Amino acid sequence: MSKQLTDELTAINFLLAGVGGQGTILASDILAGVGLRMGYDVKKSEVHGMAQRGGSVTSQVRWADRVYSPLIGLGEADFFLAFEKLEALRHIEMLRPGGTVLVNDYAIPPLSVSSGNDVYPDKERIERILSTVTTRYYWVPAIALAESLGNARVNNVVLLGALSHFLPHVPLEAWLESVRERVPQRFTDLNEHAFLIGREKMAGNG
Amino acid sequence: MKRFLSGNEAVAWGAWESGVRVAAAYPGTPSTEILETLAPMPDVYAEWSPNEKVALDVAIGAAYAGSRAMAVMKHVGLNVAADSFFYASMTGLEAGLVIVNADDPFMHSSQNEQDNRRYAKFARVPCLEPTDSQEAHDLVGVALDISEQFDTPVMLRLTTRISHSSSLVELQGTRPPPRQEKPSYRIDTTKYVMVPGNARRRHPVIEERIAKLAEFAETFPYNRMELRDRALGIVSNGVAYQYAREVFPEASLLKLGMTYPVPAKTLRDFASQVQRLIVIEELDPFLEEEIRLLGIPVEGKSIFPICGELDQQVVRECAIKAGLLPPSARIPVVQPDKGQLPPRPPILCPGCPHRGTLYVAKKLGLVVNGDIGCYTLAFQPPLGALHTCGCMGASIGVAHGVAKAGVAQHNVAVLGDSTFFHTGMPALLNVAYNRSNTVTIILDNRTTAMTGHQQHPGTGRTLQGQETVQVEFEALARAMGIQRIHTVDAYDLKAVETALKDCLDADEPAVVIARRECALMPEARQRWMPLQVNDERCNGCGLCFQVGCPAIVKSSEVDAKTGRPKARIDPLLCTGCEVCAQVCARRAILFRHQLAQDKEQQE
Ligand SMILES: Cc1ncc(C[n+]2csc(CCOP(=O)(O)OP(=O)(O)O)c2C)c(N)n1
Numbered sequence: 001m002s003k004q005l006t007d008e009l010t011a012i013n014f015l016l017a018g019v020g021g022q023g024t025i026l027a028s029d030i031l032a033g034v035g036l037r038m039g040y041d042v043k044k045s046e047v048h049g050m051a052q053r054g055g056s057v058t059s060q061v062r063w064a065d066r067v068y069s070p071l072i073g074l075g076e077a078d079f080f081l082a083f084e085k086l087e088a089l090r091h092i093e094m095l096r097p098g099g100t101v102l103v104n105d106y107a108i109p110p111l112s113v114s115s116g117n118d119v120y121p122d123k124e125r126i127e128r129i130l131s132t133v134t135t136r137y138y139w140v141p142a143i144a145l146a147e148s149l150g151n152a153r154v155n156n157v158v159l160l161g162a163l164s165h166f167l168p169h170v171p172l173e174a175w176l177e178s179v180r181e182r183v184p185q186r187f188t189d190l191n192e193h194a195f196l197i198g199r200e201k202m203a204g205n206g
Numbered sequence: 207m208k209r210f211l212s213g214n215e216a217v218a219w220g221a222w223e224s225g226v227r228v229a230a231a232y233p234g235t236p237s238t239e240i241l242e243t244l245a246p247m248p249d250v251y252a253e254w255s256p257n258e259k260v261a262l263d264v265a266i267g268a269a270y271a272g273s274r275a276m277a278v279m280k281h282v283g284l285n286v287a288a289d290s291f292f293y294a295s296m297t298g299l300e301a302g303l304v305i306v307n308a309d310d311p312f313m314h315s316s317q318n319e320q321d322n323r324r325y326a327k328f329a330r331v332p333c334l335e336p337t338d339s340q341e342a343h344d345l346v347g348v349a350l351d352i353s354e355q356f357d358t359p360v361m362l363r364l365t366t367r368i369s370h371s372s373s374l375v376e377l378q379g380t381r382p383p384p385r386q387e388k389p390s391y392r393i394d395t396t397k398y399v400m401v402p403g404n405a406r407r408r409h410p411v412i413e414e415r416i417a418k419l420a421e422f423a424e425t426f427p428y429n430r431m432e433l434r435d436r437a438l439g440i441v442s443n444g445v446a447y448q449y450a451r452e453v454f455p456e457a458s459l460l461k462l463g464m465t466y467p468v469p470a471k472t473l474r475d476f477a478s479q480v481q482r483l484i485v486i487e488e489l490d491p492f493l494e495e496e497i498r499l500l501g502i503p504v505e506g507k508s509i510f511p512i513c514g515e516l517d518q519q520v521v522r523e524c525a526i527k528a529g530l531l532p533p534s535a536r537i538p539v540v541q542p543d544k545g546q547l548p549p550r551p552p553i554l555c556p557g558c559p560h561r562g563t564l565y566v567a568k569k570l571g572l573v574v575n576g577d578i579g580c581y582t583l584a585f586q587p588p589l590g591a592l593h594t595c596g597c598m599g600a601s602i603g604v605a606h607g608v609a610k611a612g613v614a615q616h617n618v619a620v621l622g623d624s625t626f627f628h629t630g631m632p633a634l635l636n637v638a639y640n641r642s643n644t645v646t647i648i649l650d651n652r653t654t655a656m657t658g659h660q661q662h663p664g665t666g667r668t669l670q671g672q673e674t675v676q677v678e679f680e681a682l683a684r685a686m687g688i689q690r691i692h693t694v695d696a697y698d699l700k701a702v703e704t705a706l707k708d709c710l711d712a713d714e715p716a717v718v719i720a721r722r723e724c725a726l727m728p729e730a731r732q733r734w735m736p737l738q739v740n741d742e743r744c745n746g747c748g749l750c751f752q753v754g755c756p757a758i759v760k761s762s763e764v765d766a767k768t769g770r771p772k773a774r775i776d777p778l779l780c781t782g783c784e785v786c787a788q789v790c791a792r793r794a795i796l797f798r799h800q801l802a803q804d805k806e807q808q809e
Contacts, residue, residue, distance in 0.1 A: 042373070046371075048238075056550040067373070070338075089547055114760055115748075116760065129542045132542040
């Protein structure tokens with residue numbers, strides 16, 4: 001796709017957060033690819049190594065005319081894609097007040113919870129906290145939707161599909177091209193379906 | 207051609223395009239992907255060496271032989287390779303040598319946050335620092351040119367954010383054609399044999415060299431002055447430059463692409479043109495001290511922190527506190543009262559073969575002198591089965607020292623297979639030689655797991671996946687003079703316990719090899735099979751929770767008698783390693799063969 005950058009396309013910061021092994025890195029790669037297709041300058045930052053072993057992980061993608069820092073500061077994320085409910089709470093202050101947060105309706109209890117020393121926050125508490133930062137929070141049943149396609153692992157691409165609904169200036173083809181570029185060929189159909197099913201799920205939301 | 211590359215990938219491309227012929231490394235976050243990216247490229251030899259010192263010697267050898275060479279390591283790897291780093295600075299080389307060193311501010315995956323620019327100065331080696339992937343790419347070739355022009359090794363210093371953030375890079379996509387004939391080895395003993403007499407002659411040479419490099423730095427194009435508003439002048443380097451750009455778009459900036467040696471005249475010139483001079487740099491006040499040594503008044507760490515990583519948020523907040531920016535520069539943030547959130551530190555994966563061995567060590571009440579690898583994570587509750595971890599290879603020496611000092615409990619050394627080859631071997635030799643009753647447990651998961659599954663001398667494969675000799679721990683230990691050696695399946699808790707008890711009773715040097723491939727290896731994944739809990743047998747005793755496996759979760763069902771929640775196994779996470787099934791006193795967790803039988807009966 002050729003350079004489409006216009007004055008209207010202002011900088012957009014994306015934060016992705018989840019648990020190591022959930023596929024946040026693939027999702028941020030796809031997101032970076034979309035930004036490049038749109039003619040933005042793009043930077044992406046992520047954590048490798050130790051933190052990936054079942055720990056809390058984030059990656060960040062920035063689209064702008066010119067991006068300096070590869071990181072997003074507190075209150076700078078325009079869109080926050082949370083792959084797990086507790087991780088949505090953990091990083092919510094990264095969101096620009098009034099920004100958009102999409103939360104995978106999925107819990108991975110940390111060890112301290114399964115061993116009985118901590119309590120996993122209930123949905124009501126999560127919503128109460130999210131709503132102090134923004135009214136634009138949306139639950140995405142990404143695991144259920146991915147399972148309906150026969151593979152829970154593609155819930156990351158379902159979430160991207162859901163996100164795409166909130167970026168109307170980005171043509172669908174830019175997303176699908178970027179998905180195809182990043183996933184192994186034998187999984188392209190599955191991932192395209194995952195993307196579309198997530199996108200559709202959000203239809204009708206603001 | 208333009209490619210979207212991480213700093214690490216960009217370095218690999220830069221090395222390939224600038225004709226690096228030999229590259230050696232030992233894996234270590236955040237540097238690992240550099241060699242993984244370079245290895246499949248044509249006409250370049252790349253290897254995983256057993257440790258960073260060997261890797262650097264290999265690269266130095268190649269550069270002595272007249273070929274461009276690169277050694278890659280994480281910051282603490284340079285501690286291991288320091289001896290070689292210093293002699294290479296003394297001797298110089300016959301062709302370019304770049305040492306790619308990745309520091310880890312905030313210690314995302316490390317035991318300390320040492321600032322290795324100190325090593326550059328310590329050894330009189332120039333240090334280059336990129337601010338993004340493009341520069342990471344470009345500076346490899348520049349480093350090699352400098353290396354050849356000044357007859358010096360060059361350090362290319364990355365940090366985690368440079369290594370693991372991606373941006374667009376313009377690539378050449380070509381490389382100088384390979385040499386047709388082998389160069390003859392040039393012998394020059396006064397330069398390359400560092401006996402005192404020769405070394406005394408070399409020392410003034412390297413002092414003069416660094417003075418010449420300081421002169422060169424004045425016109426070095428990656429040192430760049432950007433004059434804007436003169437009220438504030440900022441000296442910055444690496445990723446901190448990006449934060450400075452973002453937070454102070456109007457300020458004047460001096461970006462240093464070479465942070466050692468610094469350009470004195472340029473710095474004086476810059477300082478004279480601005481009203482207030484500050485340094486924004488991560489970790490140590492390195493540039494700040496260099497500038498102060500020139501007699502130029504400057505502020506840095508009185509405003510910005512030494513510890514941890516910077517980002518635009520930290521820089522902005524510190525700048526507001528120091529009066530460099532008005533409070534209105536603050537970005538609005540809502541920080542809700544979240545109460546205490548359950549933490550989510552990294553943990554041993556479901557099916558990790560280390561879990562069972564360490565569970566047994568804990569059950570036997572052993573003091574565990576541990577090491578660095580995935581197994582380090584077993585220090586946390588509920589396992590709590592590892593009690594020291596300092597640096598790679600420390601476990602065996604520390605355990606030997608504990609044994610020689612004498613304590614009431616039994617203590618053991620625990621380390622991984624890759625760590626054993628890295629720096630464990632001389633320490634085991636010491637246990638055998640100086641006869642302590644130290645029991646060394648080698649957790650042999652057939653890979654370097656922590657850094658993402660790299661090959662090592664025990665896997666029988668090279669960096670490129672080619673077959674090679676496979677070193678056997680048993681034979682090695684025997685050759686070192688250890689007679690009591692057991693090899694057990696790490697998933698078999700009884701076998702682990704029997705072997706350990708035999709060694710603990712024996713009062714002689716002993717080795718237990720707990721073998722089982724990492725559960726994340728492709729072959730292991732094929733055998734994954736989630737276990738199940740028999741609800742009728744489980745009474746919620748909670749014993750299985752003590753193995754600390756994330757696949758075992760509390761069920762919503764409560765046992766009527768004990769009043770405690772029963773266990774449930776998350777089928778998305780469980781791999782079927784059966785460690786929990788062996789621990790369960792009520793036989794409530796079904797083994798694989800039981801599940802298979804149940805299935806047959808149903809059919
Ligand atoms: C000097 C040094 N080099 C590299 C590293 C990075 N590192 C940490 S653990 C590890 C290897 C772990 O492998 P192994 O001992 O086999 O244990 P595993 O992770 O497979 O359980 C490496 C390379 C380090 N911490 N220190």
